[in-house]
Amino acid sequence: MRQEKVVSVLRQATADGVLGREHPVAGFIDVQGVRESVTALHEAFAHVPDVLHAFAVKACPLVPVLRLLAEAGMGCETASPGETRLALAAGFAPGRIVLDSPAKTRAEIQEALTLGIALNADSLAELDRVDALRPPGSRSVVGLRVNPQVGGGTIAAMSTATPHSKFGVALDDPGARERVLEAFLRRPWLTRLHAHVGSQGCSLPLIARGLAVLHRLAEEIDAYVGRRQITSLDLGGGLPVNFSDDTVMPTFEEYVQVLTDTEPALLDGRYQIVTEFGRSLLAKNGFTAAVVEYVKHSGGRRIALTHAGAQVAVRTVFMPDAWPVRVTAHGPDGRPKTTPPVPQDVAGPLCFAGDVVAHERLLPELTEGDLVVLHDTGAYYFSAPWAYNSLPRPGVHGFLHREGRTELAPVRTPQTLEEVVDESGSSHATALLSGFGSPGS
Template sequence: MQIDQNRYQIQGVDVLEIAREFGLPLYVYDAEKIIEKINTLQAAFRGVQLKIKYAAKALTNVSILKLMRSRGIDVEVVSINEIRMALLAGFEPGQIMYTPSGVSFGEIQEALALGVRLNVDSLPLLEFMGQTFGSTKPVGIRINPHIAEGGNIKIQTGHKDSKFGISMEQRSQIRAVVERYAIPVVGLHIHTGSDFKNADAFLKGAEVLFELANDYPNLEFLDFGSGFKVAYREGDHSTDIGELGRKVTAAFQNFCEKYGREIDLCFEPGKFLVSESGVLLVNVNIVKENPSRTFVGVDSGLNHLIRPMMYDAYHEIVNVSNPTAEKQTYSVVGYICETDTLGWDRSLNEVRPGDVLALKNAGAYGFSMSSNYNSRFRPAEVLVYEGKPYLIRQRETFEDLMRGQIEVDFEEEITVKK
């Protein structure tokens, strides 16, 4: 994405033209930016057998999944419906890594029947796999490494009190279950959370997996999850992928030499691949001057981008309709009947009713965490590919809101009883 003096463009396409064609509010994704991120990761880990598995929960649109597959990327999923969507996008079952957390055993069986690979997240699930399948189903095991690093506490998943993974302190219990049923363990997995700034956090997790790998002679992969930090504002720190590649590659090569053979090094980036590709375009409904501050009310809110309210996340906001006007200070708020702030005290080019604002870094956990709260429609989605915008999800309608609801006429029931 680029901004010149008068136009905000994605691959040379003016976002105002996209807004006029597809309506607002609207998610717009830049395929070129996604491909750039894939290339960055692949270039950083050339010295190992690298497998990139896109974390589908970040942006679960079938066209985005197809784009990932076209670039040689596998996929990581956390639910049965993400599995179905990945299969629909053309992934082979062996390219799909399923890492559920606390789901029913019935869902596990349904997923395995589809042929996907499974990461086991708990001792009860490991016991179930042994009792049900014995030695016939190879598994990966997700380990909780007791590492409390990363960003907001809500996205830290590897600390001792996290619900995710099997504690590293339960190493002997894992081995006991595996040996009792001769379960084939083909991989070890960790994901300690999001927004790591440097390679050191990954190296801490790597040391845990390198040590546990000694228990399992037939491993095919070690999976380090993801959590690469992206920049949300000018001057923001982001993960140095080059440094990460150098340090982790060296450590992994040393491990493989000691292990006796090469295995796959896996990462599961979600936000890193899609966050910067996306903008949420919104229309300004009202500019409301209060004694203490000026509010800009837009036709969107936490139902379309919950991250500011849920994680105190910062998303840069740009007035794309009036890019050369003098700057003023505004608080940008949504139309949801809650405290619904998208950005406090932002310096924006003068905002007028009818202007279009762009909220940046909306590619990850925007639509995928959206809702119909207040009975509002979810936006359409557009992907710009090779300079052309493609509609990849229709805007919802009232019929979509009512689908599945069953109307009961209670007045008629009362009349019948009388």
């Protein structure tokens, strides 16, 4: 995101009071940027006759953002009952929602099959549940997730096609492929295949190899059952995001080209294609801003204590090499600081020593009241806060630049301390003292 856009938002946010003394940390979403990213995705797949682009809700579980994406022509991918409720609340039609999860309950499965939500079974055991719960005439597309076992990327926790991944049916395990073929033979209504190699830390060739396995398996299944049964392929996962600067790379066009080069028939129109992008659509269209509360020195190192730590950047704090964020320094009015850079830690407010989002980062000397910006945090950061230390969830605001000025709109109201207390069981405050029945009751 261009610096002038960030500065304009900061100046408006501090003027409006949504960032500052009363609200020392906040998230911001670029509405036009989100629309442009969705357009770029659709244009990259424009030559594919039938595509459902399903946004991965976990990347930004905020109803106004989901509504924006729905209006822009996206579908929705969910992985829990809560995410499914968010998708429905945002206005996604059930037929444009895809439910993925490795641990779906019978209630989740029944709800999806009743509403007509598409469902990808994560195991053969889950297919047995679908057999028992699938109502006559269900409109749900049902698929099976397989693990192509093509290996992992540079971040083990983000790699889902490793030999021991918890996701999907591991195709290379002894007897697994035969059991998959039989599962489709017995279920003519099982018409979709799903695979997910990973996103951050995974190269495009690695992702493409896994999806090529999916395509070849579809052809193998059709040959085995003796009919055209597989009608759609769910290309799960997303793209890695470049967090080092504002350049968008890889692009959706580059992704499509690598898929085509690796498996030319994958996107030829024989199958409906489903995608599940999340981070690559939202990350660069959002940022987090926080107030510097104190500055101190420890062991000769300068430390700026801010209100943006692991509660909004948990992955960065615990895995800084895998999830680095760019940080810029701004004055209290949002203008960039221009003093000579010095190495300093940018730390958060949480009560553990590792709560640091940037170590020895060269930045203009931060002082009390300044602002720091964490860039590229539109996905998985302020939208999925960590409740450590019972800090309130920060407010999130959308922004548009129109007619020479920046306009802000509320996305999520900042949580109040009273709401933190309510959420923590205050209505049951005496339950452990007097809330139990008499012995033997």
